[in-house]
Amino acid sequence: MACKKENTEKIEAKEEAKVIAPMSNDIMESAVIYEANIRQYSPEGTFAEFTKDIPELRELGVKVIWLMPVFPISETKRKATGGADSKFASEFPEEEQVKYLGSYYAVTDFTKINPEFGTIEDFRDLVKTAHDNDIYVILDWVPNHTGWDHKWLKTNPEYYTQNDKGEVIHPKDTDWTDVADLNYDNQDMRKEMIADMSYWVTEEGVDGFRCDVAGSVPTDFWQQAVPELRKLKDLFMLAEAWEPELLKGNLFDMAYAWDGHHLMNALAKSEKTLQDYDAYLEKVSNDYEADDILMNFVTNHDENSWNGTIKERMGNAGELMTALSFTMRGMPLIYSGQEYDLDHRLKFFEKDSIPHTKQKSWELLKKLGTLKNSNPALNGGKNPASYKQLDSEENVLMFERSKDGNTILFVGNFSAESNKVSIPNGKYLDYISDEKMEAKGDAINLEAWAYKILIK
Structure with a gap:
């Protein structure tokens, strides 16, 4: 019996991690991306607590998790408040100092884990769980600067931008005094940066990077780094930038739709009109190539903490703008707490927490995510569904998207007043209400900031 027990123990094998399919253009077409703020996601603020909920993110159509920086944060010049009058x-x-945890973007070491969030084993479990659920994980990378405790400041001060006195400085024309500006004229620093990024791909299995202020880093660095990284694995690369050149030549897959986001804020306040929306689409068409992807969003970590909640910025138009972000060309973003009707500004340098009650937003995002994942008419990647804007009443946006025999009609009332709208004749499924309808030339009523997503 002892021998039998011993043999049984020996043959117990560790559960092997699932090998997720390589990132591909097809996956990008129907993906929803989720920004995970680990510190604020739970009262514990740990990888482990977030990992528990990863299977549920599939319900929202999430295919990519973007982790805000997971690296140790510098103690030196650690920020306590933001803005022009920020304090250390x-x-x-x-x-009081212990409560100020600092900015995720003041990195001490690009190859270590912030102990605030857990251990490297906890991180690995997060990645494994995501992959087991067919979700990719990308890291928030901070290439423009480091925290003041980074070892390079002692070993290689030439890696940093210096003033006339030979003093290392923070990024010019910013209030980012908690970080030291990196000098991209130094080729050795570039090589070390690429090596640190490569570590996470080859050793920890991450699937790409969201690169902070990517436009502030010389484009020729990305031309050097991204091809090297893509040799290691099929990656998803997101630039926190608008510059079209960053999407050329197989550099980044996706950039930020900053202009689109600011336009949605202004439309919600009636400061802009649908003529401005038309001008935005024309600018996107002129500035970007047909296979460029833009990330559409109604909130993110900067917007929520510094500019206000969705309710503060968009008022009663928040749901309409969320629906637009899922139905227009591009990839929609969900930020931690958005799915739980987050209604306060999360603290940036201190511990805070999001709610965890599934209410209206969860059900809305679930429906929108399911449609995004399943209907080619909402493809928004490198081979997107067609977009055709239809004539309609003033303050009403109506467009049709089609691909592979699938067609979806979006109708939105971008006004604080109700509006009568004429829908093109045909039979439809009102996707949100799950009701069939037939348009025969009669106008339908759309309440203020109301919308319909109609499947032909």
Whole structure:
């Protein structure tokens, strides 16, 4: 019996991680991306607590998880408050300093894990769980600067931008005093940066990067780095930037639709009109190539903490703008807490937490995510569905998207007043209400900021 027990113990094998399919253009077509703020996602603020909920993110159509920076944060010049009058934690009484956790973007070491979030084993479990659920994981990378405790400041000060006195400086024309600006004229620094990024791909299995202020880094660095990284694995690369050149030549797959986001804020406040929306689409068509992908969003970590909640910025138009972000060309973003009707500005340098009650937003995002994943008419990647804008009443946006025999009609009332709208004749499924309808030339009523997503 002892021998039998011993043999049984020996043959117990570790559960092997699932090998996820390589990232591909097809996956990008129907993907929803989720920005995970680990610190604020749960009261514990750990990888482990977030990992528990990864299977549920599939319900929202999430195919890519973007983790805000997971690296250790510098103690030196650790920020406690933001803005032009920002203060360092060291300026507060000693007993208060412990609550100021600093900015994720003041990195001490690009190859280590922030102990605030857990261990490297916890991180690996997060990646494994995501892959087991057919979800890709990309890291928020901070190439423009480091925290003031990074070892390079001692070993290689030439890696940093210096003033006339030979002093390392923070990024010019910013209030980012908690970080030191990197010098991209130094080729050795570039090589070390690429090596650090490669570590996470080859050793930890991540599937790409969201690169912070990518437009502030010389484009020729990305021309050097991205091809090297793509040799290691099929990656998904997101630039926190608008510059079209970053999407050329197989560099980044996706950039930020910053202009589109600001336009949605302004439309919600009636500061802009649908004529401005038309002008935006024309600008996108002129500036970007047909296979470029833009990320559409109604909130993210910067917008929520510094500019306000969806309710603050968009008022009663928040749901309409969310629906638009899923139905227009591009890839929609969900930010931690958005799915739980987050209604407060999350603290940036201190511990905070999002709600976890599934209410209206969860059900809406679930429906929108399912449609995005399943209907080619909402493809928004490198081979997107067609987009045709239809004539309609003032303040009403109506467009049709089609691909592979599938057609979806979006109708939105971008006004604080109700509006009568004439829908093209035909039979439809009202996707949100799950009701069949037939348009025969009669106008339908759309309440203020209301919308319909109609499947032909």
